[in-house]
Amino acid sequence: MKVESLNWEERYQAGDIGWDRGGPSPALMQWLDDEAVKEGARVLIPGCGYGHEVIELAGRGHAATGLDIAPSAITALHQSLNDISASRSEAVCADLFDYHPSERFDAVYEQTCLCTMTPTEYVQYEKKLYGWLNDGGVLLLLLMQTGDAGGPPYHCDLKEMRQLFDPSRWAWPGKAPMIISRPKGPRFELGFVLQRKS
């Protein structure tokens, strides 16, 4: 399924990528400090863009897979991974809804991909996230908070997200979420580590 509302490749080619931080998110850095990702883990980043988080994970010895539909972003990421000789990591150009890896992952990092989707797509995306993870694997989940009705990016309402990531399938943490500001403007993200239940 293609997201028709935005032509991602054109945005990359035009340099119209206001979402790009230019480096890994502070959320990932905190989760790595907290050892939320186990040593040498297989980690998937769907909708990774230029993949700053993929490069950070690969540089720390994880087997990171960056997945994106935009060829320009994936070509650039492929080059960055070559530059650091990250032989266990890869950059894959595909529509995430058609992505069927041969092995599951220990962790998935979700940042600003979910918030580009409509609620109908959310449901299919949750199934993909669940299916990509091993039992007990972790979903490092950043939920965009815009406070606005429109999008993309769409506001990820916490009540709705708790229904989408149903507690019968996902263990939610008991503690308060991490609050991560966006590079520009008043938007922010709420960060949660969810564990996939079997």
Ligand SMILES: C[S@@+](CC[C@H](N)C(=O)[O-])C[C@H]1O[C@@H](n2cnc3c(N)ncnc32)[C@H](O)[C@@H]1O
């Ligand atoms: C808002 S950008 C965020 C990029 C990156 N996560 C970041 O935070 O810099 C959304 C990304 O998701 C990718 N994307 C959107 N729909 C996709 C799909 N169906 N399959 C794979 N990638 C997709 C886009 O190409 C784009 O790079």
